Amino acid sequence: AQSVTQPDIHITVSEGASLELRCNYSYGATPYLFWYVQSPGQGLQLLLKYFSGDTLVQGIKGFEAEFKRSQSSFNLRKPSVHWSDAAEYFCAVVQTGANNLFFGTGTRLTVIP
Amino acid sequence: NAGVTQTPKFQVLKTGQSMTLQCAQDMNHNSMYWYRQDPGMGLRLIYYSASEGTTDKGEVPNGYNVSRLNKREFSLRLESAAPSQTSVYFCASSENVQYFGPGTRLTVT
Numbered sequence: 001a002q003s004v005t006q007p008d009i010h011i012t013v014s015e016g017a018s019l020e021l022r023c024n025y026s027y028g029a030t031p032y033l034f035w036y037v038q039s040p041g042q043g044l045q046l047l048l049k050y051f052s053g054d055t056l057v058q059g060i061k062g063f064e065a066e067f068k069r070s071q072s073s074f075n076l077r078k079p080s081v082h083w084s085d086a087a088e089y090f091c092a093v094v095q096t097g098a099n100n101l102f103f104g105t106g107t108r109l110t111v112i113p
Numbered sequence: 114n115a116g117v118t119q120t121p122k123f124q125v126l127k128t129g130q131s132m133t134l135q136c137a138q139d140m141n142h143n144s145m146y147w148y149r150q151d152p153g154m155g156l157r158l159i160y161y162s163a164s165e166g167t168t169d170k171g172e173v174p175n176g177y178n179v180s181r182l183n184k185r186e187f188s189l190r191l192e193s194a195a196p197s198q199t200s201v202y203f204c205a206s207s208e209n210v211q212y213f214g215p216g217t218r219l220t221v222t
Contacts, residue, residue, distance in 0.1 A: 009153075034210070043117075043203060043213040044156075051209070090155060099144055099163055100171065101211055103155035 004093050006104035013081050014112050021076040021107050023091030031093040033074040034101070035065055038088045047089075050074065061085070086111045115139055117214035119204050125220045126194045134189040134217050136204030144207045145187035146171075147179060149200040150216075156203065162187055194221045 003026040013019055025031060032051050036044040048059025055067040065076045074091060091104040117138045126132055138145065143164045148156040148171075158171030162181040176198060178190045187206075191198060199221045205211040 004155075032209075036213075043215045046210060046212070049210060099146075099161055099207075100158055101146075101156075101205075103157075105153060105155040 004091055004102050004104040006089075006091055006107050008107045009105070010108045010110065012110040012112060015083050016080050019076075019078045019081045019085070019109070021089050021091075021109070023074045023076065023104060024072050025074065025091075025093045026072065027093060027095065029095065030069065031095050033065075033067060034092040034094075035059065035063070035074075035076050036090045036092060037061075038090065038106075040087070044090065047076070081109075081111055083111045083113070085109060117204055117206055117212055119202075119214040119217050121217060122215070123218050125222065126191075127222055128195060130194050131190070131192050132194065133191075134202055134204075134219075135186070136188065136214060137186045138204075138206035138212075139185065140206060140212065141184070142206035142208050142212075143184070145181065146205040146207070146211065147177070147187070147189045148203045148205065149173065149198075150203060151200050159189065159202075194219075196221045
């Protein structure tokens with residue numbers, strides 16, 4: 001069965017520090033991969049996606065993610081975090097050619113001054 | 114473009130009451146979805162519709178029904194609400210990427 005693991009429930013970083021949020025997936029084939037962000041009381045906004053090609057993908061708000069097939073990972077990174085990045089982040093996968101998105105349980109990011 | 118819209122934003126029901134959550138998209142997407150979000154569990158798919166006239170069960174369909182009224186609209190119905198259905202409900206639509214509505218916060222007492 002497909003699964004998505006975000007091992008960190010909550011991460012706290014200082015403003016200006018670098019950030020890496022982890023995501024691992026369990027799939028038979030290379031899926032499509034996504035990162036979404038959710039601010040409190042809001043819907044989900046797409047940060048970036050990977051379908052194929054270059055394994056380092058750039059997204060909005062200065063985020064990037066790297067697909068590593070050998071590790072079944074799609075970690076999200078940002079070199080310098082801003083206070084406005086405090087939110088919950090969800091990794092999601094969908095099997096190529098299918099419709100269903102499978103979400104991880106999310107990582108809540110707190111940014112301290 | 115409004116994207117994906119959902120009504121209502123908030124709702125409180127008593128156990129056993131029924132209600133319909135409405136969703137509409139103006140992006141001409143074929144696929145539409147209903148998810149529920151519960152603390153510590155991420156989003157779980159309730160039902161989806163790959164195209165107008167078709168619907169399929171997702172991971173947690175029990176207690177829900179859906180209607181794909183036309184290409185724009187996809188509604189979710191709770192026939193007899195239970196406290197376990199207290200959740201935040203999100204609608205989404207897609208071609209290759211899913212775009213989400215703002216959510217409906219439902220409380221069943």
